Amino acid sequence: MKPDRICPHCGKPIAADRKRYCGNCGEDFTGPDDAAQEAPPGRRVSGRGILLGIFIALVEPLSSLAVAFVWDRGVVQLEPNGPFVQALQGAALLEIILGPLGIAVAGQSARLRSVLAWYVLVAVAVPVLAVVWFIGTAYLGGLAGEPF
Numbered sequence: 001m002k003p004d005r006i007c008p009h010c011g012k013p014i015a016a017d018r019k020r021y022c023g024n025c026g027e028d029f030t031g032p033d034d035a036a037q038e039a040p041p042g043r044r045v046s047g048r049g050i051l052l053g054i055f056i057a058l059v060e061p062l063s064s065l066a067v068a069f070v071w072d073r074g075v076v077q078l079e080p081n082g083p084f085v086q087a088l089q090g091a092a093l094l095e096i097i098l099g100p101l102g103i104a105v106a107g108q109s110a111r112l113r114s115v116l117a118w119y120v121l122v123a124v125a126v127p128v129l130a131v132v133w134f135i136g137t138a139y140l141g142g143l144a145g146e147p148f
């Protein structure tokens with residue numbers, strides 16, 4: 001004979017035929033404990049971490065694109081050989097570090113465990129990053145009078 005289970009919500013004994021919801025108050029009596037076992041706090045997917053990873057991976061190419069766009073539109077006037085444009089063009093090389101770092105942060109935050117999941121992430125993210133980076137760098141370089 002099983003010991004009586006007590007509903008954590010209403011404190012009444014739970015009927016033996018109940019699997020999940022208390023017959024008395026209708027609450028899910030398995031809830032918090034089971035959820036905690038499935039995903040302990042440290043292993044939960046971190047939406048903020050995923051966004052941080054995407055930000056790290058995209059900040060350089062998107063900055064180049066944004067600056068090139070407003071420069072092209074004449075919203076800002078920039079010296080092609082000025083320090084700002086030079087620094088931004090130099091920062092393009094940082095993407096070699098920032099791209100993989102951002103992908104790693106996003107993958108970790110998404111709690112990817114299988115090799116396949118990581119493979120899919122990299123197979124999707126790297127070409128997307130490369131295209132955005134290439135467009136941003138070429139656009140900016142073209143305006144500065146020296147594509148690459």
Ligand SMILES: [Zn+2]
Nearest residue numbers: 007010022025
């Ligand atoms: Zn109850």
